[in-house]
Amino acid sequence: MKYAKITGTGSYLPKQVFTNADWEKRVNTSDAWIVERTGIKSRHIASENETATMMGANAALNALNMANVNAKDIQLVIVATGTPDKIFPATACLIQKQLQIPTCIAFDIQAACSGFVYALSIADQYIKSGVIKRALIIGTEVMSRLIDWQDRNTCVLFGDGAGACVLEASDSPGILSTHLYADGNYNDILYVDMPSGKEPCYIHMQGQKVFKLAVAKLGELVKDTLQFHNIKSEDIDWLVPHQANIRIIKATADKLKLPMEKVICTVEAHSNTSSASIPLALDIGIRDGRIKKGQTLLLEAIGGGMTWGSALVKY
Ligand code: UT7
16 A cells, blocks of 8 residues: 655744734733643744745745755645635646746645645555645745734734645555544634725634634544544644644643653744645644654644644654
């Protein structure tokens, strides 16, 4: 049986760091409130030239280098983003051009904060079925261009960045399973309207509703994922969650009875980077040596749609 295996990861964070103290100067908020309610202390904010394409391409280059894969051998590029540089062409095509990847399959997907898990799942199907051998999966977001800089309910929560993975066909286990869900009945608790040219478009969120749904759905999701494989929490080496709020992350870890020492957390320094948050956390955990070859990782995310999903991965 063929598996899709993660053979390289990479990330890119904008140069500018924006702390809670910087937000205190702009809106009626406090470092104490942000840290207590979210666990966030700072976030990276993109400059004008740090676009979804630029950040995604840089993250992808780092992933290709780690995998020791030449860009010309990539057969599929999937970019998960809610903040593309253009409505079309897809950011995937712009990154393909930048990295000089020859003619291949390239497209963007939109599943908000669950985008990376969705992209991973799609690429997994392409590789497992033998259609392709090598894929590049990228989550890249310029959330700072979607926030209302006057709205303290949302502006302090989001940041910019990109993460990427190279996936290659392998005979040894890689992605063990992915589990994707969506329920459009919740479309109005977290959304951004289509630009009409008349009014600016911002993130709208009913924070408490999203919070409660996230805790409930992610709790079910991680338990179901373990049950699907008939494995226990002890079999998980690392939980690599979407980084929206430390309280949601802790609630999911609690559900699994997993100590926080086994959770890769970047929310404090990155805040919520939507579809970039999981590949960013994965890359950091791998590069600092915590995540080792052969370990079992549980990835999970929830976001606008509402969409949610998990992946069980042998690294
Ligand atoms: O990526 C997936 C999508 N996003 C999420 O998963 C986020 C889910 N939601 C959350 O993380 C939390 O609901 C928030 C962090 C957004 C809010 O935390 P909360 O504990 O649910 O607070 P709240 O919305 O109930 O607001 C409590 C109070 C309100 O004041 P009053 O009405 O009690 O006087 C807010 O106006 O906190 C106020 N508040 C703030 N105060 C200082 C809201 N934002 C701020 C702020 N600074 N930035």
